[in-house]
Amino acid sequence: MENPQSAHAGTAAPGPESPTAVAAPASEAGTAPDPEPAATGTSRATGTGTTPETSAEPETITALEASAVLEVSPEPAPIGPIPEPDAAIAAAEQAAARGRARALDLPADGFGRLAEVSVWIAAAQGASPPRPITRARAVLLAADHGVAAGGLYPWPAGATARRAAAVAAGGSPLAVLARRGGVGLRVVDVAVADTADEATPAPATGYRVRAGNGRIDQDDALTVPELDLAFATGRRLADEEIDGGADLLVTGALGVGADTAAAVVIAALRDLEPIDVVDRGDGSDDERWMLRTAAIRDALRRVRPFASDPRSVLRVAGGADLAALTGLLIQAALRRTPVIIDGVPGCAAALTAERIAPGARAWWLVGAEPGDPAATHAVGTLGLRSFIDLKTRTDDGSGALAAATLVIDAVETAVDLDAAAATVRRPDDDLNIPDIT
Structure with missing residues (x-):
């Protein structure tokens, strides 16, 4: 069955890739030659160990979760057929x-x-x-993107870590929205480059893929093992939340540069040009807008040879956060759990996930109108409609959290x-x- 919130259910054609084909072992991924040398994948390690640990999840804000860089990834778990809503x-x-x-x-x-x-x-x-929604859970993935080093944004180094720490500590608008809406909030560090300060809550272990994604206008975002690890991490996070009783998931991305990487992913999968997806929603001046357009152009030049393989697009131009979001969305659909997505990163992950696992889109709701040209292209291709339009431009899940409150109320009303x-x-x-x- 198609998603009842679809704008034209049944009209969006699935991508050419089948779930079986793209779930190949890591050694088979990205076999086409890279336009430029691949990233080495060596980056600083933080955290306390490499053994994944799972802890009981409280209903309220949790500490940042991170671990040491893992160089060897597990074999990708096979993706079965996506069930349909009833x-x-x-x-x-x-x-x-x-x-x-x-x-x-x-x-x-x-x-x-x-x-x-x-x-x-x-x-x-x-x-x-x-049935009333009894355990709505928001999962926010935090990661830095190397492309931000090109002067595309006005924020200083460490901004991603500070934002993630503020959310985890409950001192941000995002945390307030979650708290007031009765949505449990979990912040997961998959690729943050810097720690905020000594006051940052102590991290748990088991989720960190690397320290910052590669600079996609010059290098690959991830290595093949890192891609597989990030994708598996997203699926694991979905399983943990659903096994813990979650009956509604909300996603978001925290990271300077995530919107640029997401724009490149959408442009590659939709065969669009930089001008079709570039945005200045953060109020950037003309100089930063031109820098961003050039970065998207250069990243697209590197990723176009891989455009037919969505997993390779994530590896070359996406990053750990987008790959993990993609895995989470697919696993939630496999587990018959509805998800509210938000922002350009969420829409890019959804477009990629639908290419990998056709039919998964029936389990997703676009929470808020993203107001970004790249996201608009993705939403239209998926055949979905935004639930509300609050003119939010944060990409961090704020719009989805606001929508989640209305979804919960709508079910209670029924x-x-x-x-x-x-x-x-x-x-x-x-x-x-x-x-x-």
Whole structure:
């Protein structure tokens, strides 16, 4: 079944790659010659060890999670067929919603997108009315991108680490949105280049892929083993959250340069030009806009030979955060868990994930209108629509967290209206008068 929030369900064609083909062992990935020498993959190690550890996840803000660089990655786990949300349940919930409205003297389609989202959740759960969301979880992946060193952004070195530490400590607008919305928040360092300061919460181990992604206008973002590790890390994070009881996931990316890498990934997969995806949403001046356009141009020149292989696109031009997001989105779909995505990195990961595992998009909701040309191209290609438009430009999950609150409320409304309608008996019920609204 197609995602009920799709703008034109069934019209977006899946990519040419099959799940089986792209889940090949690491030795088979990226076999085409690189336009330039590949990155060496050597970078400083931080953390306390290389053995992954999993700890119980609290409901509130957690500490930054990181570990030492791992040079040897596991074999990529095979990706099975993506299940479909329950189409019969979706149809039943749509009919039930109209019945509730009629019983309560409300317009049949009066709740608009709120009703559509409740139908989507019902289909994902396989239950009508849908069950209330009891454990929504946001996973934010933090990573630095080497391309930012080219002067594309006004922020100083260490900005990513400081932002991640502020979110983890609960002292950021993002943390407030999560707290007020009842969404558990987890910040995971997969490739942050610098630590913020000595006051940063002590890191856990098991998730860090490398210290900063490669500079994609000059070098590869990741090595093949790093790509496989990042992808597996995203799948692992999804499993951990779902095994812990999560029934709704929210994603975001924290990292200076993530939007540029995401724009390159989208342009490569969609065969677009730099001018089609470049944006100055951060208020950059003309000089920075030109630098960014040039960086996207150079990165696209390096990645175009790999455009037919989405995993290689992530390796050459994406990064650990985008690869992990891609793995998370695919694993969530395999586990029949809905996900709200946000921002250009989230849209780039979604476009890549759909190419790797066609049909996964039925499990995703674009939380907020990204307002970025690259993301707009990705959303349109996926055949999805944004749920709300708050004019947010942060890419860190803020829009998705705001949308998550409305999704939770929409499901609660459907449940409460169902209970209220059950207590109402209209005089014409026995006459079997059809609903013609």
